[in-house]
Amino acid sequence: MEITMTALPLSQTKERPLWLVLPAGAALAWNVFGLWQFGKFLTQTPASLMAEGMTEAQAAAYTSLPGWMTWVFAVGVIGGAFGTALLALQRRGAVRVLGVSLAGYVALFAGDWAHGLFAILPSQLAILSMVVAIAAAAFGLALFAAKRDSLR
Numbered sequence: 845m846e847i848t849m850t851a852l853p854l855s856q857t858k859e860r861p862l863w864l865v866l867p868a869g870a871a872l873a874w875n876v877f878g879l880w881q882f883g884k885f886l887t888q889t890p891a892s893l894m895a896e897g898m899t900e901a902q903a904a905a906y907t908s909l910p911g912w913m914t915w916v917f918a919v920g921v922i923g924g925a926f927g928t929a930l931l932a933l934q935r936r937g938a939v940r941v942l943g944v945s946l947a948g949y950v951a952l953f954a955g956d957w958a959h960g961l962f963a964i965l966p967s968q969l970a971i972l973s974m975v976v977a978i979a980a981a982a983f984g985l986a987l988f989a990a991k992r993d994s995l996r
Contacts, residue, residue: 860934864989868932871982875925878975882921886914898965905964913955919948924979931986936995942983949979 893903923945930938953972956962962969989995 861994864934864985864994865932867985868928868982871978871985872925872928872932874978875921875928878921879925882917885917902965905959905961909955909959909961913952913959916948916951916955920945920952920975920979921948923948924982927986928982931982931989931995934989934995936990938995939983939986939990942979942986946976946979946983949976 888907890900890903890907893906894900898906923941927938927941927945930941949972953976956968956972986995
């Protein structure tokens with residue numbers, strides 16, 4: 845019995861470049877942590893926030909944000925997790941999904957600013973700035989990978 849092996853054309857066997865896979869994996873891990881944070885966000889109460897160190901006024905402000913901010917947080921974090929998974933798998937859909945995720949986080953940032961949350965919770969400015977920066981970096985990496993034809 846003879847076994848014949850046929851090589852796939854190069855277009856079907858794209859190498860997984862470390863410059864793409866390593867940061868995409870790190871971004872995916874970050875977004876999995878974000879999913880956990882989002883789950884915590886959905887179940888928090890003023891009492892639970894005060895138990896974590898917020899003042900009564902901070903907890904009241906944080907839990908009284910409008911519902912649309914929960915939705916844009918969901919878009920950001922779920923889109924980020926899905927988009928970075930697509931990016932790690934070198935899928936073209938990562939570009940669109942990560943763009944939507946970034947838009948969600950920018951909307952969340954704008955909502956926090958508009959509702960005065962940064963003045964009440966200064967640490968929220970640093971945290972959300974980092975979240976937006978990481979989302980922008982993941983989106984930028986996806987755009988770069990697409991231009992280098994590293995996505996399929």
